[in-house]
Amino acid sequence: MNHTVLRGVDRAAFAVAFVDRLRHAGVPAGLTDVDDLVRALAASPPVEMSTLYWTARISLVRRHTDLAAFDQVFAAVFADAPPLPLARSAGSTGRRDDVHVPVPAATDDAGPGGGLPWATLPPAVAETREPDAPLRLPERRPSALATLAERPFEELDSAQLALLGDALRAAVAGWPTRRTRRHVASRAGRRVALRPTIARARRTGWEPVEVVRERPVRRPRRVVLLCDVSESMRAQATAYLHLMRAFAVVADAEVFAFATTLTRLTVALRHTSAAAAVAQASAVVTDRFGGTRIATNLRALLASRHGNAVRGAIVVIGSDGWDSDPPAELATMMARLRRRAYRIVWLNPRAGIPGFAPRVAGMAAALPYCDRLLPAGTFQDLTDAARQLQSVTCTDGLKRPTLTPAPRIIA
Incomplete structure (x- = not known):
């Protein structure tokens, strides 16, 4: 089974960092070129360094005069790169390929800036050292309204009473309506409005060609x-x-x-x-x-x-x-x-x-x-x-x- 060159590396972060170095070298690569490189790496993960070279070159280089600068930046990044991001360590077996790898130490031969800038930082939450330690869940605390639920009114200050007012307005926001005796013309109504129907029948020789319907008006x-x-x-x-x-x-x-x-x-x-x-x-x-x-x-x-x-x-x-x-x-x-x-x-x-x-x-x-x-x-x-x-x-x-x-x- 062949391992990809960028196995375990964030492709989007790699493309952004590599294009940034190309811009410093004078190669005019834009956001569209970055998107093309990310899509190309996702569609065909490079197995060899030559495949990665041609994928990046076709996606990022638009002018023949920029080939020399591209080759120089690519060689500076990958000529003496350490093998940490390219292969898995012994303790990372059984994990997915898209897990981010730690950033290696900076060296003088790794190009401008040192190290591999596209490698994502390790997760902020570290694993526990004790494998048998119980699972600790975050403490759930009540909201400001829940803490005031059973407190009498004489213990509330002005700010807490303002919260009460907001809660009361939210409680009656959907105040229901009632049916009144008034009606209004509506196509979805079930009742025939006699007066508008007869008034329109005057145009057709008192034949009710167009029937007007009405519905009851609802009010709070x-x-x-x-x-x-x-x-x-x-x-x-x-x-x-x-x-x-x-x-x-x-x-x-x-x-x-x-x-x-x-x-x-x-x-x-x-x-x-x-x-x-x-x-x-x-x-x-x-x-x-x-x-x-x-x-x-x-x-x-x-x-x-x-x-x-x-x-x-x-x-x-x-x-x-x-x-x-x-x-x-x-x-x-x-x-x-x-x-x-x-x-x-x-x-x-x-x-x-x-x-x-x-x-x-x-x-x-x-x-x-x-x-x-x-x-x-x-x-x-x-x-x-x-x-x-x-x-x-x-x-x-x-x-x-x-x-x-x-x-x-x-x-």
């Missing part, structure tokens, strides 16, 4: 968020502002903050900068970290001009349920809200605590009118709640569960 399901920013929700207030901003930017939602009064934050939270939006929203809410009047704020919402936004919408209420209004009044307002809204979802930061029971008066009064009660006390809870809201939107046939409050109510 409307979302209305009401988040508690009272004293009992101090730790979750900023995180809930990021949640409201995510829905306001992505799903075109109407968002409100409430403590003792109701404040609309839709315009403020649609700012392009998340930090500026949260700072502006915090400045707009004048009763932040005060008392809580959930029933009063729901009455104010339904009586205002924004009350029509609740019709057919998913209403999300983020609160721990502590309310200074009477529980019966809250139950009355929740009943009115349920008749007007499509679904009602309550986010409670304490719902994820083991052994949680809705025994607070406000939470117990509102729970029978809620479709879902979701925990929202940690980073992971809030992102999961944002994804579950999409499933509530997609489930048109969702039945309202029959929820009963706990027997004992703590006022």
Whole structure:
């Protein structure tokens, strides 16, 4: 079996280095010539030195006046070259021919620069000296979001809350749409549009030659968020502002903050900068970290001009349920809200605590009118709640569960 001359040598590196020496000698070889040499060596690996000579000469030399310079460079490179790159060593048996060989030591007779410049450096990862050593895998560390999954909001700084905002916007990026009663002309529609079809039939003597079809228009399901920013929700207030901003930017939602009064934050939270939006929203809410009047704020919402936004919408209420209004009044307002809204979802930061029971008066009064009660006390809870809201939107046939409050109510 004949061994090739350049066995174990990177052909592309050899061609680039050899052409570089030819250029220093005055031979005008370009990138096309390098590509021709690499393709020729791959198509017919040279077995003898004469074959390599003619392959390189035909690929690189274009003028008769350059033959003398080419012969001089070829002789300087291969006349006294050491045999390391041309034959295999005893310890390299059983390996592939394209494995790179180490660079030999530089000598004075090896041409300008010394050594063989086309030989690729050895791999950066050395083999272990102990053959029986166990395999060591790289340590996999959690991402920045994974490390914050179970941490409560009061332990997060501003940068980590900004990551939360980005994660929430990504969670609601594919907000689903709903079918409306309006229709638009479309060739893929299944329904015949009578008025456009009859209007075009006037041109053909009232014969409907061209039938116009239409399809229903789909729009994103409307979302209305009401988040508690009272004293009992101090730790979750900023995180809930990021949640409201995510829905306001992505799903075109109407968002409100409430403590003792109701404040609309839709315009403020649609700012392009998340930090500026949260700072502006915090400045707009004048009763932040005060008392809580959930029933009063729901009455104010339904009586205002924004009350029509609740019709057919998913209403999300983020609160721990502590309310200074009477529980019966809250139950009355929740009943009115349920008749007007499509679904009602309550986010409670304490719902994820083991052994949680809705025994607070406000939470117990509102729970029978809620479709879902979701925990929202940690980073992971809030992102999961944002994804579950999409499933509530997609489930048109969702039945309202029959929820009963706990027997004992703590006022």
